[in-house]
Amino acid sequence: MSKKSSTKKPATKTVKAKPAKKAKAEAPAAKPEAPATKPIVTCPKGGDHEWTDENGERFCTKCKEPQGTKVKAKKPAKAKPAKEKKMSALDAAAKLLEETKEPMNTKAMIETIAAKGYWTSPGGKTPHATLYSAILREITTKGKEARFKKTDRGNFAFNG
Structure with a gap:
């Protein structure tokens, strides 16, 4: 292949010169600076x-x-009192199993958790099924570090 030499001239830009700024030394020295x-x-x-x-x-x-x-001036933000975070059903179940040290099924856990006031159902029809699923999910994902262990069919104990 043969290389073609380009005959185009590079584009030139015209740049306008900016007027020079006056130096501070050229300013009239008659005015003394006002005190800060x-x-x-x-x-x-x-x-x-x-x-x-x-x-x-x-x-x-x-x-x-x-x-x-x-x-x-900006006013400092008022410190809001820290709201107590509600305990989840899973956290409440872990707390309950740690206290009782006995295996329980999820229906019994939900009833006991509600009776002790750790957690209340937001109105779901099957909170025990949701808790069962959450416990199994934690056991599957965390393995030996999970807070729960399955002892028998449908029964869980605290793993600690």
Whole structure:
């Protein structure tokens, strides 16, 4: 194969020169800098405002806010009391089996858990079946680290 030489000229861009900024040394030295005043509020960029004179006005060097404006300070967030997390049926069953140290079936577990006030059913028709499924799922996924062990058909004990 033969290589074709390209005859295209590279595109040139015209760049306009920006006007040079005046150096601070060229500014009139007749004005002495005003003493720094205490800030009304803290700067949204962090810390206190750092004021400088620009074109006869005072601005914060960080956030560019004019000095004359008043910004409301943020109020600290109120600490909300921590809500007590409700125990799940699975956690309640583990607690019950740990306390009783006897194997139980899930129907008996649900009745005892409700009687002790650890957990109440949200209105499901078969909470014992849901608990049975959850216990089997935990045994399958966690293996020997599971909180439950199957002792007999339909009966579980605390694995601890």
